[in-house]
Amino acid sequence: MTHPFDRFNLNDYLIEAIKEIGFDQPTEIQEKVIPVVKKGRDIIGQSQTGSGKTHAFLLPLFNQIDPKKEEVQVVITAPSRELAEQLANAATQLAGHSPEPINVQSYIGGTDKNRQINKLQNSQPHVVIGTPGRLLDVIESNDLLIHTSTYMVVDEADMTLDMGFLEDVDKIATRLPENGQMLVFSATVPQKLQPFLKKYMNNPIIIEVENKQVIADTVENWLISTKGKNKIDMIHQLLTIGQPYLALVFANTKEYVDDIAYQLKKKGLKVAVIHGGISSRERRRVMRQIQNLEYQYIVATDLAARGIDIEGVSHVINAEVPQDLDYFVHRVGRTGRNQLSGIAITLYGPDDEQDIATIEKRGITFEPKEIKNGEVVDAHDRNRREQRKGKNVHKSDFDPEIHGLRKKLKKKVKPGYKRKIERKKQNKRKRAMRLNKNNKD
Known part of the structure; x- marks a missing residue:
């Protein structure tokens, strides 16, 4: 045969x-x-x-x-x-x-x-x-x-x-x-x-060889905003809400990995740490313990995303958006393997908006979520304002420069000041319209 x-x-x-x-x-x-x-x-x-x-x-x-x-x-x-x-x-x-x-x-x-x-x-x-x-x-x-x-x-x-x-x-x-x-x-x-x-x-x-399916269809890909919240508390909640079989938490630096692990240990979790600053003997010992299911939670740098094959990862949490966006796929790829279901969670702040948009342009779709009353629930899409029909683009952002000019206008000002404000507003509208057009392309 x-x-x-x-x-x-x-x-x-x-x-x-x-x-x-x-x-x-x-x-x-x-x-x-x-x-x-x-x-x-x-x-x-x-x-x-x-x-x-x-x-x-x-x-x-x-x-x-x-x-x-x-x-x-x-x-x-x-x-x-x-x-x-x-x-x-x-x-x-x-x-x-x-x-x-x-x-x-x-x-x-x-x-x-x-x-x-x-x-x-x-x-x-x-x-x-x-x-x-x-x-x-x-x-x-x-x-x-x-x-x-x-x-x-x-x-x-x-x-x-x-x-x-x-x-x-x-x-x-x-x-x-x-x-x-x-x-x-x-x-x-x-x-x-x-x-x-x-x-x-x-x-x-x-x-x-292109990765035709960027993320396995067995993986739920969540996006959760950290604005105004304590990130460590959020990670702890996410690790304890769903009782993951095995969870990988990723951070960009070994210093932040150590800090996350320290804070989680203070909250009572048994956490394994993997990064390049750990001796090879210690890493081998930790890997053996992980394979023996002695740890349920692992905090790691991107070394684990491409260098370590850990079976049975049910949850991946990106404590930070990776600096090299190619690593996003590597990280998320640790879960949902062999047709098993998995959950990938990315925590993001206002400074990460551009990186998230870049990831989305690569064909990756996020499900917006939030933690509410001890549960993970659906949240509003962060782009909902831009998607709303009839929305005036020029109202989308607060411009402190124009605001300051308006305040001065209430006082006695030189002739032509009003025209200066209007020019500023028109230029801002044009920039916003160009940006909006580029995002649609």
């Missing part, structure tokens, strides 16, 4: 491995990437979390590995320890089905470096996966020999850039043969990434 992945002409053991995982059909990025990798082309792949990207590159690369050659053949970098561990787990699962041993080794900061070096004295792995800093350490000490590798993958390249690791990845890439194949995957391709791509990639094929 044929399997949908048979058309890629993969080794039999890889088909068995994906059957074990439960892959029934290739995802769009797998359809596009696997054949191109097999042709030996460099690739820049753009896709969002949950697209099946990991196996889009692991399957064709494993298909090329020669187990008889005891040398490094594939090098993969990931910007965070959690991402590197997930990649290593996926690669190990594939290797476990190979009839001949395929050695997969991970090199991740915070783990026992000496033990890793001792292993390398006996043999070199076929597949190397790691965080840039630790990988570079064992490469520069000449313990890990990657000059034999034909393939390099830079996963989550934009995150690698944001976290300051691109220089390390650059130094790793210089050790590889010039005729090697480079695969770069990234949710976005910022301008600052371009010099690296031009330096190491030979006429790359750009494969972009």
Whole structure:
């Protein structure tokens, strides 16, 4: 009986491995990437979390590995320890089905470096996966020999850039043969990434997979105003009103994560904290406790949105609108997985209006809500005034400059002052009408 992945002409053991995982059909990025990798082309792949990207590159690369050659053949970098561990787990699962041993080794900061070096004295792995800093350490000490590798993958390249690791990845890439194949995957391709791509990639094929369904239809996407309210009190209410199975609260900085966690603990909640300032040993301990359901509430930075796979998240709360709006989808994508229902809640203040409007322009729809009498209830749409028929645009905002001119007008003023006020009002109307037209476009 044929399997949908048979058309890629993969080794039999890889088909068995994906059957074990439960892959029934290739995802769009797998359809596009696997054949191109097999042709030996460099690739820049753009896709969002949950697209099946990991196996889009692991399957064709494993298909090329020669187990008889005891040398490094594939090098993969990931910007965070959690991402590197997930990649290593996926690669190990594939290797476990190979009839001949395929050695997969991970090199991740915070783990026992000496033990890793001792292993390398006996043999070199076929597949190397790691965080840039630790990988570079064992490469520069000449313990890990990657000059034999034909393939390099830079996963989550934009995150690698944001976290300051691109220089390390650059130094790793210089050790590889010039005729090697480079695969770069990234949710976005910022301008600052371009010099690296031009330096190491030979006429790359750009494969972009749009996230057709920005948010899963199993997720309710709520928007709640914090104007005039205590945000910590609101978060506490939201966490205790619905008794979530597992709730993730996101903030933009580790300092604010720590503050939210501290305030929630004072209110009697048992809260886990995940951010880049926590040691790797502590993060691994916390992750084990989360997986064992010892915590119901987790407060985290965006590291958790893209770097950690936590099963069973029923609620996501954005304590702040993310500074990088691409992270909004990553955050919300933590809930509503595997066809389970989920609730995503974004708290916003007056300063966030423009960011919310930008998110909406990307096809994301919010349900306006408010907390009333200990319940979350429907609220008025924040745009209802603009949507009201017959509304005069020039009455929508209070202009302190015009107000001041009007006050002066009540006193004796020089001739022409009234005309100055009218010009100000007309200019304001024109600006408002232009803005209104742009919002409709």
